Amino acid sequence: MSTLTDTSYTLSSTCSCTYCETCGVVWEDLAECQDCGNPTRAEDYCDGACYEYKLEWVENDLKEYCKANACEYIRLDGSRMGWQALSGYKLIKATRKDLLDSLTFSGDWSLNFIRSGESFTITRYSHDEPMGASFTITPDTGEDIEE
Ligand SMILES: [Zn+2]
Numbered sequence: 001m002s003t004l005t006d007t008s009y010t011l012s013s014t015c016s017c018t019y020c021e022t023c024g025v026v027w028e029d030l031a032e033c034q035d036c037g038n039p040t041r042a043e044d045y046c047d048g049a050c051y052e053y054k055l056e057w058v059e060n061d062l063k064e065y066c067k068a069n070a071c072e073y074i075r076l077d078g079s080r081m082g083w084q085a086l087s088g089y090k091l092i093k094a095t096r097k098d099l100l101d102s103l104t105f106s107g108d109w110s111l112n113f114i115r116s117g118e119s120f121t122i123t124r125y126s127h128d129e130p131m132g133a134s135f136t137i138t139p140d141t142g143e144d145i146e147e
């Protein structure tokens with residue numbers, strides 16, 4: 001049985017790059033430059049690199065989780081979803097695409113991934129979910145998934 005390393009990070013629909021005029025350095029989500037301490041401003045240009053590598057983290061997390069649990073499918077339980085604060089669940093194939101397709105929509109959102117020990121949870125913040133919608137991932141057999 002492999003031991004999973006705990007991970008925690010935020011993936012959001014908007015770029016969080018900031019720029020220090022003084023040093024000419026781009027930071028990720030820092031209000032103050034780490035080198036000179038001056039306040040940074042939002043970066044106008046981003047090649048998406050601040051986002052791409054996090055998609056790989058999601059992919060890796062999912063892979064490791066499925067390997068440890070010997071599953072190819074996962075069950076996603078959600079609560080406090082949308083402005084009606086609905087609950088529900090979805091059975092999906094354990095791929096990054098299926099997971100993110102289930103969690104995201106057009107518009108602004110931010111996903112806080114936390115994998116700790118056996119638990120793998122995601123909190124989503126959006127316009128209709130200022131308090132955050134909670135999602136829990138558990139292994140699934142995939143038997144009830146209709147193709
Ligand atoms: Zn960026």
Ligand SMILES: [Zn+2]
Nearest residue numbers: 020023033036
């Ligand atoms: Zn600086």
